[in-house]
Structure formats: structure tokens, C-alpha cells
Amino acid sequence: MSKLTHPEVHMVHRIGWLRAAVLGANDGLVSTASLVVGVAAAGSGRPEILIAGLAGLVAGAMSMAAGEYVSVSSQTDAEQADIARETRELKEMPAAELDELTGIYVARGLDDGLARQVAIQLTETDALGAHARDELGISETVTAHPIQAALVSAATFAVGAVIPLIIAALVPVAQITLVVAITTLVALSVLGGLGASVGGAGVVKGAVRVTFWGALAMAATAAVGMIFGVNVG
Ligand SMILES: [Zn+2]
Numbered sequence: 001m002s003k004l005t006h007p008e009v010h011m012v013h014r015i016g017w018l019r020a021a022v023l024g025a026n027d028g029l030v031s032t033a034s035l036v037v038g039v040a041a042a043g044s045g046r047p048e049i050l051i052a053g054l055a056g057l058v059a060g061a062m063s064m065a066a067g068e069y070v071s072v073s074s075q076t077d078a079e080q081a082d083i084a085r086e087t088r089e090l091k092e093m094p095a096a097e098l099d100e101l102t103g104i105y106v107a108r109g110l111d112d113g114l115a116r117q118v119a120i121q122l123t124e125t126d127a128l129g130a131h132a133r134d135e136l137g138i139s140e141t142v143t144a145h146p147i148q149a150a151l152v153s154a155a156t157f158a159v160g161a162v163i164p165l166i167i168a169a170l171v172p173v174a175q176i177t178l179v180v181a182i183t184t185l186v187a188l189s190v191l192g193g194l195g196a197s198v199g200g201a202g203v204v205k206g207a208v209r210v211t212f213w214g215a216l217a218m219a220a221t222a223a224v225g226m227i228f229g230v231n232v233g
Pocket residue numbers: 086089097100131135
């Protein structure tokens with residue numbers, strides 16, 4: 001049996017991760033920058049602003065990780081339930097399963113005889129693998145790993161969130177609102193463009209869309225901060 005002379009890495013496997021990473025960083029950037037701008041607009045000092053931002057980073061990263069873990073785990077649970085049922089069916093009714101597999105290859109364009117031959121050979125080699133891949137669409141390369149997905153999601157959120165925090169730690173307190181807002185919008189437009197280009201969509205459209213919502217979020221929290229700042233101060 002011929003083996004692949006060189007391993008092929010298709011972008012499609014990377015696109016999924018890249019897109020999730022860009023969206024995660026986006027979330028971190030928008031939510032933490034909005035928090036920092038809101039607390040700064042209320043007239044707070046640097047320690048309060050940094051504590052609020054850091055708490056937002058940790059809370060956001062944990063909730064992203066929890067959400068990703070739960071959603072990927074339930075997907076994995078569903079896949080495992082499908083595999084268990086398939087295993088049972090292969091044991092209880094192998095002839096019907098062979099017909100089903102043959103039908104899948106006929107539907108993909110093979111003629112009856114060849115489809116049957118392929119189905120027989122693949123069943124002899126790895127029946128469950130063939131059914132999982134060709135009937136259920138489950139294969140090792142696309143199976144998500146909950147812990148890995150949760151860690152990546154938390155890490156990308158933190159990467160986005162740390163940008164406004166660094167700015168808030170470095171610039172004069174009176175300029176935090178303005179400088180964080182501007183740097184965040186620039187970073188969002190870059191991330192938005194990157195996310196769009198990874199997904200094969202228009203870069204400018206992607207950049208404008210993300211920047212618009214980021215600006216709206218920061219404007220809303222700045223307004224809240226100013227209202228409360230006046231009332232509390
Ligand atoms: Zn089957």
C-alpha cells in the first residue's frame with residue numbers, strides 16, 4: 001500500500017484555530033479596554049483602574065475557558081455516543097452496515113462494483129474508522145480536545161486583554177481614557193482585518209465592523225463611568 005511521501009498540512013485545519021484565536025483576542029481587548037475606560041472615566045486612580053482591569057482579564061479568561069470547555073466537551077460527548085452506537089450496530093448488523101457504507105461511496109460517485117469493493121476492503125481494515133469518517137464525519141484530525149480548546153481560548157483572551165492594561169500602567173492617569181481608546185481601536189482594526197482575511201472575507205469591511213462595535217462598547221462604558229464618577233465623586 002503506497003504511503004504519502006510527505007505529510008500535507010492543509011490551511012483548513014489552521015484556519016479554525018486562527019479564527020478562534022482572533023475572536024478570543026478581540027473579546028479580551030474590547031471587554032478589558034471598556035472596563036479600563038469606564039473606571040478611568042469615573043475619575044479613579046491608577047491602582048483602582050489596574051485592579052479593575054486585571055480582575056476583568058482573569059474573570060473574562062476564566063469564563064471563556066469554562067464556556068469553551070463545556071461546549072467542546074458536549075461536542076465530544078455527542079461524538080463518543082455516536083461512536084458507541086456505531087460500534088454496536090457494526091456488531092449487531094454487519095451486513096446492513098456494509099450496504100450503508102457501499103451506499104455512501106456510490107453517492108460519492110463510485111460505481112456499484114467499485115463501491116462495494118472499497119467498502120469491503122475498508123471494513124476489513126478498520127470498519128469503525130471507515131464508518132466514523134465517512135458516515136459520521138468524525139476523524140481524529142478534526143476532533144476537538146476540551147482542555148486544549150479551553151486553554152487556547154483563555155490565553156487568546158488574556159493576550160487581547162493585556163494590551164489596555166499595559167497602556168493603563170504606562171501613560172499619565174489623565175490620558176488613560178484617550179490613549180487606551182485609541183490604541184484599542186487600532187488593535188481592533190488590525191485584528192478585525194486579520195480575522196476577515198483568514199475567513200476569506202473583505203479586510204476593510206472586517207476591520208470597520210470590529211472597530212465600530214469596539215468603539216460603541218468603550219463609549220458606553222465611558223458614559224457609565226462619567227455618570228457614576230460625577231454622582232460618587
Ligand atoms: Zn454505519
